[in-house]
Amino acid sequence: MALMRAAVGVGRRRLLSHCSCMANGSHQGGVWELRVRCFSSWLHHHHEAQDYLRSTMVFRFGPPGQYVSRRFYADMPSHQPLGMPSLSPTMTQGNIVKWKKKEGDKVTAGDVLCEIETDKATVDMECMEDGYLAKIVFSDGAKDIKVGQIIAITVEEQGDIDKFKDYKADAPAAPPKPAPKESPPPPKPTESPKPAPSPKPAPAASGDRIIASPNARKYAQDNQISLSGVAGTGPGGRIVRADVEGLKGGQQVQEPRRAETPGDSTSLDYTDLPNTQIRRVIAQRLLQSKQTIPHYYLTVDVRVDKLLALRTQLNAKLEKEKRKKLSVNDFVLKAAALALKKVPECNSSWTDEFIRQFHNINISVAVQTERGLMVPVVKDADKKGLGAISDDVRTLAEKARENTLKPSDYDGGTFTVSNLGGPFGIKQFCAIINPPQSCILAVGTTDKRVIPGENDGEYTAATFMSATLSCDHRVVDGAIGAHWLGAFKGYIEDPMTLLL
The missing domain is CATH 3.30.559.10 (Chloramphenicol acetyltransferase-like domain)
Known part of the structure; x- marks a missing residue:
């Protein structure tokens, strides 16, 4: 009942305030389906109230009350967004290995839509009801798709397939990573800009010796940055990590050199093998x-x-x-x-x-x-x-x-x-x-x-x-x-x- 009341509330907020909403529910295969119908009441020419169906929405919840999907019938034809399922207790994202159906194919309940690589295994994703696969949002090989993010759209009528040709899924609900950069308001100085108080850069080299902190040396070595000619802002002109971090990606980043001596590690031949979803989860756990x-x-x-x-x-x-x-x-x-x-x-x-x-x-x-x-x-x-x-x-x-x-x-x-x-x-x-x-x-x-x-x-x-x-x-x-x-x-x- 709590889910039904919540669904009705969504229907009323989605439409006009004078709309009325009715809801009924059904249960099958461990999934609850709530169907909400929203009406508008208008005066007929015989001065009798006439209800017009404005919108129908379907909310689907998996056990125990886990949100599965929802349908909206008002703005677009009847359709069902299919989200990346949570196929294990520890799964937060998944990869699409291969689609077993293609856009436009007729699907029935129980058909395998695609293979999904979880944090534990590769599992078949099955269709839960009859219809047509109108849109594949993420193609074969798509990686790191968040649980719940829309990966495909199904429709009930074959004639509605073309209407989703240019469909684009909404961005994930998670806040974007660059958001913290926008939090501080942009400065609007009224006076001439002044440099931050810091010691004047001094030459880091004393003769042939480069004076740098161990942290700066390690960072420079890991990122193949030459410390020669870097101006240090530390005590006595010492190079600190902050002096080197700004050079990453600049002109002073050295290209990897091929060692002339066989004993040098850079002369080793190697192949980088991409980590699978399972391998990453094993490493994390x-x-x-x-x-x-x-x-x-x-x-x-x-x-x-x-x-x-x-x-x-x-x-x-x-x-x-x-x-x-x-x-x-x-x-x-x-x-x-x-x-x-x-x-x-x-x-x-x-x-x-x-x-x-x-x-x-x-x-x-x-x-x-x-x-x-x-x-x-x-x-x-x-x-x-x-x-x-x-x-x-x-x-x-x-x-x-x-x-x-x-x-x-x-x-x-x-x-x-x-x-x-x-x-x-x-x-x-x-x-x-x-x-x-x-x-x-x-x-x-x-x-x-x-x-x-x-x-x-x-x-x-x-x-x-x-x-x-x-x-x-x-x-x-x-x-x-x-x-x-x-x-x-x-x-x-x-x-x-x-x-x-």
Whole structure:
């Protein structure tokens, strides 16, 4: 009702004050649609009031009450602006990879309009109702489009397509960056202009020596600016950074020189690879994690002889049934899920007001792809058997490598497992926490070791695996982290408990 009242208010403000507005709503597929009809009342020639339809507007809201789009019928034909959708909780902008439809094509509800690269994956954008694609505002390859910014227009009637040929979307609501420059009023001096009081520039060189601050030297080096002949305004004619900043882009900026000596770094050949949307987001989130989360690390060596023997037995049965074999990582995921059930403090997230402890145990699995590291989620891993976990991981990993993950595939993780042991043979490493989670488990490879036997003077060979738990110290104290690792080790070294 609140949305309906707001929509009616918009209708009245858009038209004349003597207009009346009526609204009705409908709900389908998680989207509320409010249709507002605005009328003007005029006296008919028989002195009877006659209502004339002035305008119809359609407002569409997604869950929970998120604004999706609106239609105006008064100034232009009936049309629907399509905004850049928010396809993940952390998405603020997206890229258009490729349009599947072209201008003038007929579209029906469920048709894929285009592929959108989000901060996590490339996702299909589907049409929500029947019509015609009248205008594509951003073409293939368009980058950094803000969420909500109009990317296309659809119409109901084919004859209205040409009316949007010259359509241009409104600029984003965000204030332009140059705005702060306009804030100070332009000076209107009444007297002759006077230079700001500052020491007279003095030659920066003393003989062959250039006197400059370290900050100025670094800035000049980064921007390939020669300090020779620059007049310094610092104490004693010293060159400060402000003296050099004004030269950037001027005639004193040197062109990069090709070094004659092979040892010089400027002689290196290189290629600049553009950062994808996914790569930029990965960089931002990992930097945020290391800068804002107080990491600490706990490592334990786990004996896996019994686990390997059980895996061999189970895989023999699966092979007879022509089913996919289990991996060591499947046992690790199951053991991690059960350990979280036993030590729920590690299945938590930090906020400034409270620590949120999750009741669902959803394990994020790190998967390396050509576009970067993806972390699809195995939902309710504590309630699934080893076979179900194995099937989920195989399906999610394949979708991640094919870039077909849906938002539901990577949202909702509460704990992450990263395994560089089996695929890459890494013995031990420390992983970066995946915010807003509080823990991530780094799993290394297995290796044979000689250990003391049961009797004095006897030795035997055993297989061990290193596991390192990275913890957020704001949420998980050291003793809690150690308790979790103890539970994890217990499940791995006695794998029959994973089947109970």
